[in-house]
Amino acid sequence: MSQSIHLSRTHALTRLLKRFVPGLLPLVRYQRSDLRHDCIAGCSVAAVALPVGIAYAAVAGVPPVYGIYASLLPLFAYALFGSSRQLITGPDAATCLMAASAIGPLAGGDPQRYMELMISLTLITGLFNIGFGLCRFGFMANFLSHPILIGYLNGVALIVLAGQLPALFGYQGGGGHFGDKLLDFIDKVPATHVPTLLLGIVAIGILLGFKRWAPRLPAPLIVAVLGIAAVYLLQLSPKGVAVLGAVPTGFPSLHLPGFDPARFETLIRHAAGIALISFVSGIMTAKSFARRNHYPIDANQELIAFGVCNIITGLAQGFPVTGADSRTAVNSAMGGRTQLVGIVAGGVILLFLLFFTAPLSLLPTAVLAAIIAVSCLGLFDFASLRELYAASRRELAFSLVTTASVLYFDVLPAVSFAVMFTFLWLLLAASHPRDAVLGQVPGKSTFHSIADYPNAITVPGLLIYRFEGNVVFFNSDYFKERLMCRITAAKTPVKWVVVDASPISMIDITALHNLIDLTEELKERGIQFKFARVRRSLRSFFDIHWLKSNPLINDAPRYDSLDAATEAFVRWEQGTSDTAKAGP
Numbered sequence: 283m284s285q286s287i288h289l290s291r292t293h294a295l296t297r298l299l300k301r302f303v304p305g306l307l308p309l310v311r312y313q314r315s316d317l318r319h320d321c322i323a324g325c326s327v328a329a330v331a332l333p334v335g336i337a338y339a340a341v342a343g344v345p346p347v348y349g350i351y352a353s354l355l356p357l358f359a360y361a362l363f364g365s366s367r368q369l370i371t372g373p374d375a376a377t378c379l380m381a382a383s384a385i386g387p388l389a390g391g392d393p394q395r396y397m398e399l400m401i402s403l404t405l406i407t408g409l410f411n412i413g414f415g416l417c418r419f420g421f422m423a424n425f426l427s428h429p430i431l432i433g434y435l436n437g438v439a440l441i442v443l444a445g446q447l448p449a450l451f452g453y454q455g456g457g458g459h460f461g462d463k464l465l466d467f468i469d470k471v472p473a474t475h476v477p478t479l480l481l482g483i484v485a486i487g488i489l490l491g492f493k494r495w496a497p498r499l500p501a502p503l504i505v506a507v508l509g510i511a512a513v514y515l516l517q518l519s520p521k522g523v524a525v526l527g528a529v530p531t532g533f534p535s536l537h538l539p540g541f542d543p544a545r546f547e548t549l550i551r552h553a554a555g556i557a558l559i560s561f562v563s564g565i566m567t568a569k570s571f572a573r574r575n576h577y578p579i580d581a582n583q584e585l586i587a588f589g590v591c592n593i594i595t596g597l598a599q600g601f602p603v604t605g606a607d608s609r610t611a612v613n614s615a616m617g618g619r620t621q622l623v624g625i626v627a628g629g630v631i632l633l634f635l636l637f638f639t640a641p642l643s644l645l646p647t648a649v650l651a652a653i654i655a656v657s658c659l660g661l662f663d664f665a666s667l668r669e670l671y672a673a674s675r676r677e678l679a680f681s682l683v684t685t686a687s688v689l690y691f692d693v694l695p696a697v698s699f700a701v702m703f704t705f706l707w708l709l710l711a712a713s714h715p716r717d718a719v720l721g722q723v724p725g726k727s728t729f730h731s732i733a734d735y736p737n738a739i740t741v742p743g744l745l746i747y748r749f750e751g752n753v754v755f756f757n758s759d760y761f762k763e764r765l766m767c768r769i770t771a772a773k774t775p776v777k778w779v780v781v782d783a784s785p786i787s788m789i790d791i792t793a794l795h796n797l798i799d800l801t802e803e804l805k806e807r808g809i810q811f812k813f814a815r816v817r818r819s820l821r822s823f824f825d826i827h828w829l830k831s832n833p834l835i836n837d838a839p840r841y842d843s844l845d846a847a848t849e850a851f852v853r854w855e856q857g858t859s860d861t862a863k864a865g866p
Contacts, residue, residue, distance in 0.1 A: 324626025420581025437688025
């Protein structure tokens with residue numbers, strides 16, 4: 283008895299750990315055969331994550347050391363709370379830019395105030411993530427369509443690229459929107475610092491070369507080391523080449539920001555947008571690598587994991603993080619097998635933070651700009667734009683308009699536009715579904731569209747109509763319009779209209795009233811309006827007593843099959859009774 287109780291408690295604890303800390307059990311049951319692969323992958327991830335984190339700190343507008351914190355701490359948190367074996371969390375171009383765009387106007391040029399607000403934003407973003415996860419809002423992964431997300435990230439990539447022009451060309455850049463940065467660049471091109479530009483061009487060339495011919499090597503680390511060596515050996519700093527400067531060593535101090543009620547509502551709004559975009563971007567990365575390695579991803583658990591990562595990073599004075607596609611790709615390419623990769627990578631970055639930050643003072647900002655620029659080139663998805671051009675010009679237009687909104691309105695307002703474009707696309711698709719007149723095809727047992735099968739046989743006087751979508755308030759008029767067009771276009775006068783209702787899985791009261799009105803209108807024209815293959819689940823949208831009390835609905839004829847409807851029409855034509863079933 284006691285043994286069975288112990289086993290049941292063990293199973294309950296195991297289920298609890300799988301639910302909230304899914305990464306812990308694989309670590310407890312770790313297979314020694316995976317250790318070599320995970321260690322190699324972890325060191326490779328650290329070699330890429332460290333310089334990239336420092337580079338993205340500039341995008342977020344914070345000191346370089348906070349980029350190291352944001353690359354370090356989420357690795358440990360996600361290893362325990364995440365459901366992906368390959369995903370690496372850390373700074374990302376979109377989240378960094380969104381955070382900087384949110385905080386910049388609120389800080390008023392005060393660096394200390396900027397950091398306080400950045401910490402608050404990161405913590406609130408983490409709370410949003412956890413709240414969404416506990417409320418089972420993982421379906422938000424499908425909230426933004428692929429073309430809309432591509433357009434959004436393309437706009438982010440262009441803005442980040444424009445922001446790196448001052449560091450690459452060696453001039454003092456201004457702020458403003460994308461257009462302002464381009465105009466500022468055109469105005470200050472004559473003031474280009476040639477040694478800085480040459481260093482940046484060489485760094486970009488090396489990074490692209492490694493990406494093309496040696497993708498498994500940690501190119502950002504190699505380029506950073508070469509940049510430090512160039513500054514030291516060629517004495518480039520006295521010649522005007524800007525360098526990173528001193529980076530403090532040691533652990534970050536935990537810090538809770540002060541509460542500012544005047545800005546809290548604004549931070550809430552921006553944090554919600556960052557939580558949405560960063561989750562959608564991160565979960566897409568997690569799912570793509572999970573598909574390659576044949577295991578499932580829990581979207582709700584990913585929300586919780588991202589939330590924990592952001593809270594830990596915020597307490598350490600970091601900035602918002604998410605799933606990082608470039609570092610996840612390194613992990614996969616180097617053969618990483620389990621969540622231990624993140625712990626190994628975090629340990630390597632921690633050792634560097636404690637003992638080896640001194641050489642970073644000579645790291646050229648042009649090299650950091652080159653690392654960001656090449657990362658953004660990977661973020662800009664030319665292949666998807668080409669596919670959209672070939673497959674769907676309408677969805678290509680949505681993607682390009684989203685990009686334009688990011689460039690014109692800036693990153694955070696464009697989140698609202700991205701959501702609006704998604705809803706607009708859904709409404710367009712749902713409000714104008716395909717429809718068809720059906721007939722019997724010789725040799726086939728089912729009914730098919732006469733447009734697809736010109737040899738389909740129709741019964742004179744009988745119009746069998748199919749509307750391939752739900753009938754609700756925003757498309758019920760379109761339903762009526764299309765049906766009346768089909769009636770007008772019929773070769774013989776229509777006596778019966780039978781709607782194949784099998785594709786209709788939802789109906790609302792507005793559409794129901796419109797159908798009742800349509801029934802009366804057709805009756806005045808001598809046309810009977812009937813339904814076939816009606817889903818019983820449609821009853822659930824209304825009170826059953828109300829349905830029974832309405833004779834126009836309750837007594838409406840319906841048929842179990844299109845064959846039964848056709849046979850009933852033939853009997854009706856011959857003067858015999860119609861045996862249709864009544865009721866919804």
